[in-house]
Amino acid sequence: MEQSAASVPAALPYYVAFSQLLGLTVVAVTGAWLGLYRGGIAWESSLQFNVHPLCMVMGMIFLQGDALLVYRVFRKEAKRTTKILHGLLHIFAFIIALVGLVAVFDYHKKKGYADLYSLHSWCGISVFVLYFMQWLVGFSFFLFPGASFSLRSRYRPQHTFFGATIFLLSVGTALLGLKEALLFKLGSKYSTFEPEGVLANVLGLLLICFGVVVLYILAQADWKRPTQAEEQALSMDFKTLTEGDSPSPQ
Amino acid sequence: MEQSAASVPAALPYYVAFSQLLGLTVVAVTGAWLGLYRGGIAWESSLQFNVHPLCMVMGMIFLQGDALLVYRVFRKEAKRTTKILHGLLHIFAFIIALVGLVAVFDYHKKKGYADLYSLHSWCGISVFVLYFMQWLVGFSFFLFPGASFSLRSRYRPQHTFFGATIFLLSVGTALLGLKEALLFKLGSKYSTFEPEGVLANVLGLLLICFGVVVLYILAQADWKRPTQAEEQALSMDFKTLTEGDSPSPQ
Numbered sequence: 314m315e316q317s318a319a320s321v322p323a324a325l326p327y328y329v330a331f332s333q334l335l336g337l338t339v340v341a342v343t344g345a346w347l348g349l350y351r352g353g354i355a356w357e358s359s360l361q362f363n364v365h366p367l368c369m370v371m372g373m374i375f376l377q378g379d380a381l382l383v384y385r386v387f388r389k390e391a392k393r394t395t396k397i398l399h400g401l402l403h404i405f406a407f408i409i410a411l412v413g414l415v416a417v418f419d420y421h422k423k424k425g426y427a428d429l430y431s432l433h434s435w436c437g438i439s440v441f442v443l444y445f446m447q448w449l450v451g452f453s454f455f456l457f458p459g460a461s462f463s464l465r466s467r468y469r470p471q472h473t474f475f476g477a478t479i480f481l482l483s484v485g486t487a488l489l490g491l492k493e494a495l496l497f498k499l500g501s502k503y504s505t506f507e508p509e510g511v512l513a514n515v516l517g518l519l520l521i522c523f524g525v526v527v528l529y530i531l532a533q534a535d536w537k538r539p540t541q542a543e544e545q546a547l548s549m550d551f552k553t554l555t556e557g558d559s560p561s562p563q
Numbered sequence: 564m565e566q567s568a569a570s571v572p573a574a575l576p577y578y579v580a581f582s583q584l585l586g587l588t589v590v591a592v593t594g595a596w597l598g599l600y601r602g603g604i605a606w607e608s609s610l611q612f613n614v615h616p617l618c619m620v621m622g623m624i625f626l627q628g629d630a631l632l633v634y635r636v637f638r639k640e641a642k643r644t645t646k647i648l649h650g651l652l653h654i655f656a657f658i659i660a661l662v663g664l665v666a667v668f669d670y671h672k673k674k675g676y677a678d679l680y681s682l683h684s685w686c687g688i689s690v691f692v693l694y695f696m697q698w699l700v701g702f703s704f705f706l707f708p709g710a711s712f713s714l715r716s717r718y719r720p721q722h723t724f725f726g727a728t729i730f731l732l733s734v735g736t737a738l739l740g741l742k743e744a745l746l747f748k749l750g751s752k753y754s755t756f757e758p759e760g761v762l763a764n765v766l767g768l769l770l771i772c773f774g775v776v777v778l779y780i781l782a783q784a785d786w787k788r789p790t791q792a793e794e795q796a797l798s799m800d801f802k803t804l805t806e807g808d809s810p811s812p813q
Contacts, residue, residue, distance in 0.1 A: 426754065427754040427755070427756075430753060430754045430755075430756055430760065431742075431753060431754075431760075431764070432738065432741065432742055432745075432763070432764045432767040432768075433742070435764050435767070435768065436767070436768075436771070439768075470783075470784075474779065474782050478775055478778065481731060482771065484735075485734075485735050485738060485771070488682065488735060488738075488739060489738060489739065489742055491682065492681075492682055492683070492739055492742050492743065492746075493742065493746065495682075496742075496743065496746040496747070497746070503680060503681060504676065504677040504680045504681075505677070505680075506677075506680055510680065510681075513682065514681070514682045514685050517682040517685070517686070518682075518685065518686075518689075521686070521732065521735070525728055528728065529724065532724050533720075534720075
């Protein structure tokens with residue numbers, strides 16, 4: 314169905330609102346878990362570890378998810394403004410996640426623990442490197458002025474696919490980390506339905522729900538941002554230039 | 564780009580072959596892990612537990628993934644034949660997964676262990692129920708003759724989205740289970756790069772790669788099965804009937 318630039322699909326705002334409610338709940342429940350069962354957060358002492366899950370959930374889950382939704386929410390603003398917001402949200406997410414990474418490596422170093430031995434850490438470091446590369450490549454194609462219109466058009470579907478994939482991998486990595494934190498502390502007490510175990514399981518399900526709702530919004534073809542008048546004009550110019558459909562000399 | 568029914572996108576067979584190579588490697592590495600470090604597989608004794616990961620990986624990962632790819636691979640066959648194959652592969656996947664589920668519940672019962680306390684089990688049982696519901700609803704819409712053409716068209720995008728989501732959740736649940744099995748057995752030895760830990764981490768990465776490659780094949784818009792001549796005719800008839808675009812009396 315063709316949409317005018319002004320129309321907003323009727324159900325979209327409700328789904329976006331629901332995603333935000335879920336995302337904020339995920340951050341709040343992570344904070345509650347760390348506050349209630351892990352002694353809270355600090356840069357010194359053992360509490361430094363707790364900076365890691367909170368920062369990763371805020372950066373790699375909530376802010377990354379919101380950065381993906383920018384093109385569904387800002388439908389009438391200039392394309393460039395929306396792009397800059399998308400890029401900025403990803404930078405904030407990246408910086409917050411970097412603090413979370415420094416926290417865990419620093420904590421391991423102080424405690425003399427080994428680094429990068431677990432599946433969670435292998436996934437985490439891979440996803441973080443992929444996220445950084447995706448940002449760099451995205452920046453050079455879409456914000457840096459050099460790339461041609463045709464190059465951008467060809468790269469766009471790949472950028473979208475890998476963006477969504479990196480987000481889903483971030484959710485998966487968070488679940489592995491949560492499971493690791495639970496099993497290291499609770500051990501066999503996990504099977505006695507300890508309150509911490511139940512809260513963390515609920516947090517895991519909330520993380521999955523946030524991931525699925527963001528993916529659902531992204532997957533709806535007719536919820537995509539409609540092409541604006543000036544972009545259509547540019548696209549037509551480009552088509553004329555490349556397809557040799559120049560005005561005939563008559 | 565419009566495709567004729569006969570054409571196959573050039574890169575598609577290579578991606579499908581790669582996905583099969585990955586899928587079979589995942590099953591083989593699961594078998595190797597259980598054989599080398601867990602004493603192999605049997606229905607009696609403690610080895611009964613090992614039936615669970617092998618069946619779940621074969622059913623909920625490999626066969627479910629392949630069932631999703633059926634419409635990309637069988638492009639020229641009659642739609643009905645392809646649908647039946649899609650449904651049958653899902654039935655096989657479901658039965659194998661059911662054996663895997665019975666194995667773990669039976670093992671827990673014999674050992675007196677608690678059921679359904681972990682995030683892995685909560686995710687697993689939810690995904691299994693969703694998978695069964697998706698099959699039932701899919702069957703009644705697409706194979707049972709009652710549903711109208713318009714109802715099928717409206718449900719199809721939902722079926723596709725939730726099919727892919729359930730597959731991704733299955734991969735995530737397998738990762739959680741793998742991590743749980745590792746941490747329960749290895750504990751703090753996991754951090755000393757024990758061979759079993761490294762093999763299981765590699766298995767985790769292979770599971771993720773299989774999930775990403777299947778998702779990539781499904782996400783390419785121009786790799787979708789082209790509409791066949793007889794389906795196009797049916798669709799045109801339907802359009803004429805519903806849009807009131809009947810031949811004018813002149």
